[in-house]
Amino acid sequence: MPVEPVHIAGAAVEIAVPPPSGRLAGVDMAGFSGRAEARVDLRMVPYPALTVFLDFGDVLLVDANGGARHRGSAVVGLGCGSVHGRGREVDLLQVRLSPVVAYGVLGGAPESGGTVIALQELWGRDAERIMAELHARGSWDERFAIAADALSRRYAAGRRVDPEVAFAWRRIVVSRGRIRVERLAVETGWSRKRLWSRFRSQIGLTPKRAAQLVRFDDAAHRLAAGHSAALVSAECGFVDQSHLCRDAMAFAGLTPAGLAAAPWLAVDPVAWADPAYAPRA
16 A cells, blocks of 8 residues: 655654545545654644544644543544644544544534544444554554444444435535525425524534535635635635634634644645545535
8 A cells, every 4th residue: 555755743754545445435544654753733623524533652632622631542523623633653543534424433423623532432342442453453454444344334333314414414515615504404495493403413513614614624725725815715705814814713723824834734635635524526
């Protein structure tokens, strides 16, 4: 399997991704390995997926807002702008789950915001067993296969979101967050109130907030690709640059210029070039 080196916040990290044939719908995976000379503090930039960290190194996840600190495997909810990853020894498998898939895989919709939850709290002893299997395997191909099997089993045995909620999520993603809740309600055949309630309980965000997150993700990647804030504001449907600035600060605590240079986004062209959780086509 090809492994590509990338520099993240001064650390040289090798990234491995599974072949397209091994991908699951609504799921992306990437393996990271490397060592930094000094401890790295990497701030997460929110994106429209829940993250499962299967960690074999020394990474400490810290939620600056809630104060949660967790070392080892964990799940980070949507809107993770307050979460930092700190450590020197990088050896982890990161899984990104569409909220629709996460509902079945994780047994419901974990709280949104930057909440960090130990994987064992959600998967129980199954988490320990899977981590032991992954740790015993030396190749990324084997680790990806084990993780894919575990995710498939848990999704098959888990709950499903309502078809209308899954449809609404797809419409938000395809529109890149530029669709009104009223139109979603009409297209699903539900009242605005029912859509708001069911979507919130199963996805973890309201439809409006989910659309804002998807639009922010689109804007963040355009900024990281070198587009100007003025152009991104116009392309992504913001009223003006100040509107983009407000959303950037609300989601990531960064200015558009800070987003453009964010180390977290530096790996995306390699690790998440064509994300299944929310395609950027």
